[in-house]
Amino acid sequence: MAEQFVGKSHPRFDAEKVTGKARFINDIKAPRMLYGKILYSKRPHARITHIDTSKAERLQGVRAVLTGFNTPDVRVGFLGDQIALKRDKVRQFRDEVAAVAAINEEIAEEALELIRVEYEDLPAVFDPIEAMKEGAPLIHEVDARGKPRRNNILPLPWKLEAGDVQKGRSESAFVVKDTFRTTWVHQVCMGTSGCIAEFDVNNNLQFISVTNVPFGGKDRLDMFLRNLGIRGSTRILTPYVGGSFGSKLDTDIYEFIAVLLAWKTKCPVKILFDRLEEFTASPPRQPIIGTVEQGCDKDGRLTFRVVEMILDNGAYTSWGATTPSVMMVPISTLYRVPNISFRATCVYTNNIYAQAMRGYGNPQATYVVEQSMDQLAVEAGIDPIEFRLINANEPNETSPMGLKITTCPMKECLEEVKTRLDWKKKQGKHDGHGVGVACFLHVGGGARVYRSDAQGLILKVDDEGKVTAITGGTDQGQGSETIIRQMVAEATGFRPQDVNIFQGDTEICPWDVGTHASRHAFMVGHAILMAGAQVRAKLLAMASTWMGQLISRNLQKKARQDPDFKIPDVDLSLLSNPENLDISNGQIFLKSDPDNKLLRLPVAQIVRSAHMVGTGRGEMIVAEAFYDPPNEMLNAEGKGNLSCCYTFGAHGVEVQVDQETGQVTILNYVAAHDVGRAINPMLVKGQIYGATIMGAGYGLTEEMQVNAGRVMNPNLLDYKLLTAKDKIPIDPVIVEPIEPSGPFGLKGIGEPACVPAAPAIANAVADAIGVRIKDLPLSPEKVLAAIKGKGR
Amino acid sequence: MRRTIRFTVNGDPVEVEVQPHWPLLRVLRDELELTGAKMGCGEGECGACTVLVDGKPINSCIYPVLEAEGKQVLTIEGLVSSENELHPIQQAFLDKAGVQCGFCTPGMIMSAKALLDMNPNPTEDEVRHALAGNFCRCTGYVQIVESVRHAAELLLKNAKQTGAGE
CATH class of the missing domain: 3.30.365.10 (Aldehyde oxidase/xanthine dehydrogenase, molybdopterin binding domain)
Structure with missing residues (x-):
């Protein structure tokens, strides 16, 4: 029987959102609710020698003032490398030093002003390469178990080896090697972070949270309660969430602080970030320095790929440090490469720390790989799309990482880009007008990052x-x-x-x-x-x-x-x-x-x-x-069939570069996506449009300017999001191979379009101006400098 | 220090005691419990707090409440009809998926209302210009623009039907 409802562009059902009735965390109040506020560090790396909270405690309307000195020493975070309120020292500007609960926000803010913290500065390090060197200031002297640490390298040796790289190198007719950099970018959810914590008389915690991992959050808060010696368990309630894009995966420090304040006061406590805090105290996507070397034979077939990534982990560890597990996917499997070597090193610095953002490491890895693909195509004298078609993934093959590809319309997506952009006529002119392409693959049927993916x-x-x-x-x-x-x-x-x-x-x-x-x-x-x-x-x-x-x-x-x-x-x-x-x-x-x-x-x-x-x-x-899908956790070698299907696609971009100003204008944008099957084509397009624009922002305008550990542009005026005025004509092409492992044939589409946008734009700009810019974003300043430096 | 001011919200006259430095958004959300308008930045950058004052879209997070004295304020809560029907702009945002997370939506719809009141049949560029002060992180704006243009069609159709009925 033909399907009645699946496959149709049904209108959205969420009428509460268009009437103003949808209740976000901002809109929720509880009787007797107190407002929590956090005092952050004024130094990037310093010992805390003294905190005087006496004036704040005496302020009328203040109900609690907490510091690391009057709260239990409970470690939190993915590697247990921090406590909620810092006591021994601060390691970054966003370190939480004290917290206040008061009857309203104004009093809480006034109380923060009355807290005096004395610091003794320590030498700081902000460059991950400097931080790796012997003798660099140690960010953490001991690990979570109290064992002394000798350097700033995280104990997460991300590594993947497959095939024989030496053999691949010897079989290569052409080899390229280069280094690329990406910067911090923020998820910038329109709804800022916030929570309300409240204990009942049986010591159970009710926690209203904007998480998108409620049960993981419950586990983390339950463990926090246990470690505090509180016999109770957590119930998480999730209101409407004003965007996530990865920012709501981990339980953040402010949430543990809200629990501490609620426990201290036995009142509901709300912490709601303002935009400044959202930029400075919530973890964004981390920057990488990626060196890639790859080769192909005389016919253009890839022979090997070696990638070394250095991740600036910042001062503590959240999910950002695990993104190399997803970087492995494109590094090993984007195109058919028999011989692979990948290594990622996460390094502590005194910068802000990072977690997940749409694509989870894939945008950085694909940025690196896809620029190298264009460089290799040039070296081999093959058109970039033809070069990708020669090496494109095929259905029903297993990659060196052990990813079992089922359906795979990568070639179809590349052909769509080629036709719709009129590629042959426009490519290779270097006259200020250019085209670029980048492909991607991403998990399409979940990802077994825990023992259950259910x-x-x-x-x-x-x-x-x-x-x-x-x-x-x-x-x-x-x-x-x-x-x-x-x-x-x-x-x-x-x-x-x-x-x-x-x-x-x-x-x-x-x-x-x-x-x-x-x-x-x-x-x-x-x-x-x-x-x-x-x-x-x-x-x-x-x-x-x-x-x-x-x-x-x-x-x-x-x-x-x-x-x-x-x-x-x-x-x-x-x-x-x-x-x-x-x-x-x-x-x-x-x-x-x-x-x-x-x-x-x-x-x-x-x-x-x-x-x-x-x-x-x-x-x-x-x-x-x-x-619970039939996918596998990665083994100790980083191999396994992480997802039960993978989604593929290609983005093609046509740009015009203003030779006087360096401004890049996108004239045409083809986003061809394998979605397995579109349950609701209108909503699928919504994901493609939204993620593409986010990816284009990553490529062109977005950058958290972090100077000596401090975010210099923590507001929406200076952090350049694309707006409605930045008209990018996106042509979304939905390819539906009907995935046998997917319900109704579908594959996931939430993240993918964010992955290939920046490299496709970078490749188009390189095609337009004849010179490659190797770090993001491609701001007019950088483009202009590249044009001017071309002859040198 | 407190002062009493009077203005109209969604057609209802209100009298509120305010601190002179308060922005309108604070009074709408905290004193009048109209939480549809959102605080996204507090600096007049993101547009999530957009409401109409005498028909013009303003960022209520930086609009001094004393400025509203004697004026007509329209918020997202004022768009649903007395028969509890969605306004055509609201319906269009559902029909064309101009909504995702929904946080920017009330402000976006109010900016769209101001535009369509002045210009019932805007071009794509006119819509994009009118929404330039409303940030959205989810949609990439494409389906928001489509929603506003669809709303224009619905409103024009309604106007024609009403006109023909007279």
Whole structure:
């Protein structure tokens, strides 16, 4: 049967957001709620010699003043390398030194001004290469277990070796090697970070959090409570989240501080970041220095690739330090390369620390690889698109990293770029007008970064004929409230408007690993198919019990009311076999006579009859599913089939570069994406547009200017986001190979378009001006300097 | 220090005690519990706090509340009809996916309303110009622009129908 709802551009369901009724963390208050504020370090690296909080404590309206000196020493963070309020020393400007809870924000801010902190400066290091050298100031003298540290290199030896690089090198006719740099960029969610922490009288913590990993957050907060000696557990409630893009994966330090303040005061405590704090005290995407060497034979076939990455980890560790696990994906598998060597070194510095941002290391890695691909194409004298077509990934092959590619329309995407940009006519002129291309692959069917990559889902059908989906997943704007309804409707036989969604409560919702890695639609889709099949089967069984008598009763009633009505001669016994029945639009009917209105009943009537049947005999319809995909954790060598499918694509860009100002204008932009199958093409395009513009910002304008550890542009005037005026004509091309491992054939699409944008733009600019700029962003200053320095 | 000011919000007259330095947004959100307008930056950069004052879009996070004395303020809460129907601009943002996370949406819709009140059939460039002060991190603006142009069509169609009925 043709699908009724999946594959259609259904309008969005989230009407609360257009009416102003959607409650974000900003909009939530609790009775007796206090406002928490944090005092940050004034030094990048210093010993704290003394903190005087006495004046702040005496201020009318202040309820608590906390520092590292009056709170327990509980380590938090991915490597346990910090405590929430710093005591021994500060290691970056964003270090949290003290926190205040007060009856309103003004008093809390005034109290912060009254806290005196004395520091003794220590030598600081801001360059990861300097920080790796012997004798560099140690950021951490000891590790989380108290063991002395000898240098600033993190104990995370990211490494991947496959094939024989030496052999590959010897077989190469052409080899290129170069170094590229990327900078810090911020997720810049329009909704800033915030939380409300509150303890009940049994010491259980209710935590309203903008997380997209509620169960991971619960684990971290539960452990924090245990380590504080508090016998209670955490319930996380998630309101509307004003964007994430990776920023809401980890439990951040302000959240632990809110818990400390709530515990101290036994009142609800809210901490809400302002825009300055969002820029200076929330972890962005980390910068890399990437050196890539790769070669090809005389026919242009890639022979080997060696990549060395240095990541500026900043002063502490969050998920940023694990992004090399995803960098491995493009480094090993973007194009067919038999021999691979990859090494990443994360280095502590006195800079701000980083976590995840859309693409999770893939944007940096693809930026490095794709520029090198263009350099190698030039060296080999092959057109950049032809060079990529020679080396393109193919369906049903296994890469050196052990990634098992299923569907793969990379060549199709490249051909789309070639045709739509009129590539042959425009490439290679170096006259200020140029074209560039970059491909990508990304996980398309989740990513097993924990032992489980599962999502839980409960479906229940009530006696109004509505289906409620209770899911552990979260939405941060991607549109799950719409596609869940479409998929549930499809799987169960209801209409999308008959589906309700409940999410955002760890006490009620079934477990989920988190809405990350572009995995949500994939996981929830599978769970919906599993639970939906049970709902259908249960409903049809229930109908087979009830339909005969209900219809018979209806017919007799009609005959009593209308003397002209003759009860038709129908075989009601057919209705007692579930195999003869089907559901569509919330109605159950006889398959062999689907248009007969007399033999059709709304689900509501059947479920109500089953509820109201009498003591001990009633039934209800509830089904549950826990879908865990067949993907693998990486082994000790960094190998394994991380995702059960991968998504591919190509971005092609046509630019005009103003030779006088260095300004880059994008004239045409083709974004060709393999999405497996679009559940809602309009929303898929929304992900492609949004991520492409974010990626274009990464390429052209966005940069956190960090000078000696301090963010110099922590506001929306100086941090240059693209605006509605920056018109980039994006042509989104949706390619649908129908992925066999995906529910309804889909693959994830949340992150991918953010990956190839910057390298495609960089390649186009290099094509336009005949010289390559090797660090992001391609600001007019850098482009102009490159044009002027061309002859040198 | 407190002063009493009077103005109209979404058609209702209000009288509020305010501190003279407060921005309008604070009064709307904290005193009048109209939390639809959002604080995205507090510096008049992001546009999430956009409301209309006498029909003109303003950044209410930096608009001194005393300036509102005697004026007509329209917020996102004032767009839904008395029959509880969405305004065509609101409907268009759902139909064309001009909404993602939703944080910028109330401000975006108010800027769109100001534009369409003045210019019922804007070009793409005119829409983009009118929304230049409203940041969105999710959509890349494309479907927001489509939503506003779709809203213009809906409004023009409504106006025609109303006109034909008279």
